[in-house]
Amino acid sequence: MKLKALLMLLWLPLTALAQTTQIEAVIIDAQTRQPLPYASIFISRTNSTITNAEGEFHISCSPDDVLRISYVGYKTQQITARNLSSKIQLEPITAMLNEVTIMPLKAYLDKAIKETMRQIGKYHRKKANLFYRQTAYADSTCYEFMEAFLNGRSAVWLRDLALNKGRFVGIQPDSLDFYSFYANFFILSQIQVTCIHKSQLLGDERYPLIPTYDKNYDVTGEWIGDGDDRLLVVHFSPKPTKLSVIDATLYFDGQTFRLRKMEGRLLNLTVRHYKYLTGKRNESSLVEAFKNVRDEYINTDFHFTVTMTEDRGFLEVQSVAIDEQHEYHGRKLHSNSVLFNVGDRVIGKGKKLKKDDNILIDIGSQEYDPQFWNDNDIVRRTPVEEDVFQLFESKKLFGVFK
Numbered sequence: 001m002k003l004k005a006l007l008m009l010l011w012l013p014l015t016a017l018a019q020t021t022q023i024e025a026v027i028i029d030a031q032t033r034q035p036l037p038y039a040s041i042f043i044s045r046t047n048s049t050i051t052n053a054e055g056e057f058h059i060s061c062s063p064d065d066v067l068r069i070s071y072v073g074y075k076t077q078q079i080t081a082r083n084l085s086s087k088i089q090l091e092p093i094t095a096m097l098n099e100v101t102i103m104p105l106k107a108y109l110d111k112a113i114k115e116t117m118r119q120i121g122k123y124h125r126k127k128a129n130l131f132y133r134q135t136a137y138a139d140s141t142c143y144e145f146m147e148a149f150l151n152g153r154s155a156v157w158l159r160d161l162a163l164n165k166g167r168f169v170g171i172q173p174d175s176l177d178f179y180s181f182y183a184n185f186f187i188l189s190q191i192q193v194t195c196i197h198k199s200q201l202l203g204d205e206r207y208p209l210i211p212t213y214d215k216n217y218d219v220t221g222e223w224i225g226d227g228d229d230r231l232l233v234v235h236f237s238p239k240p241t242k243l244s245v246i247d248a249t250l251y252f253d254g255q256t257f258r259l260r261k262m263e264g265r266l267l268n269l270t271v272r273h274y275k276y277l278t279g280k281r282n283e284s285s286l287v288e289a290f291k292n293v294r295d296e297y298i299n300t301d302f303h304f305t306v307t308m309t310e311d312r313g314f315l316e317v318q319s320v321a322i323d324e325q326h327e328y329h330g331r332k333l334h335s336n337s338v339l340f341n342v343g344d345r346v347i348g349k350g351k352k353l354k355k356d357d358n359i360l361i362d363i364g365s366q367e368y369d370p371q372f373w374n375d376n377d378i379v380r381r382t383p384v385e386e387d388v389f390q391l392f393e394s395k396k397l398f399g400v401f402k
Helices: 002-018 105-123 185-189 359-364 370-375 383-394
Strands: 021-029 040-044 047-050 056-061 066-070 077-080 087-090 127-138 141-153 159-170 178-181 217-224 231-238 245-253 259-267 270-277 294-299 301-309 316-328 331-341
Touching: 040 056, 047 056, 047 331, 077 087, 105 217, 105 231, 105 245, 127 185, 127 383, 141 359, 141 383, 159 185, 159 359, 185 316, 185 331, 231 259, 294 316
Parallel strands: 021 087
Antiparallel strands: 021 056, 040 047, 040 066, 066 077, 127 141, 127 331, 141 159, 178 270, 217 231, 231 245, 245 259, 259 301, 270 294, 301 316, 316 331
């Protein structure tokens, strides 16, 4: 009997371990069959993810776990892991008759602005841990790959970011006679929607969710869906200006008037671009390589998508995806990033990052730990990102400037 009891104790944890598996799937629009990028997959506050730019995701779970799969503007599904297919179809919410004639759009926006300011006023000290991935391309060739864990204040929009742990690799692309990179690209994830705190992106009060929005924007709105799925969709079109300004569509919950999603462009935006001349590239240390670089400000074609969540009991940023393109010294450069709120997963404390910080120096001063990154593979890489990553990893380039 003692032997049987001992065998049972050994068998139980092995059984539990065997039942944990990694699911891989793609989320698509049920009508267009197009992938849905940055859709939310939620199991618990310590186990969640989002789809990548091609609608793909992976997540570890047990067969009995229930996955809540959601995408703003689509009907949410709850599916048990054992019943999950490799292709998940979400139904889009249909548009309704325009009801702004019943109540003026301004009345709805006043409610949304009041609720937004209430959320930021009450929860502005709340912090979150964040996963961040950044890639850069020169003439379609990926020459830069960065992953990092950050933390910062997350209510309504991101701010006060700090670096916990990161890894970076950059190689000299054939199409460039110098090495060109964004050390402070992470700053662009801090897309502000109201003006309680000073923004690091926009220099004046040109935000959509302020009482005087009509000075800077023309707005139109419509309702989609019904019941719990009902959304107020508002388009903010900026009036002519040479200043940096948001051109965006905002989605609000039809009952609480809390922000659910924001997507659009930043216009007239200049960002800091670092250039390291090839003739001076003689250091092998990433820290030394980036201590003395030239930089300049450039205009960029900048698109963003920000999604929100209330999984922790208050309105906070769930993900930020950025895609930007520009020409630089006759070359077509393209950079993108995705940032994801990892919920209650604890990564550790970090070093606060300022607007002009070179994050690569801070990453280069850390010891590269491949096992840490294997254990914290949060957002699935796209096939192109995976190929680039495997190439850089196989050549052991992370943490070394080439």
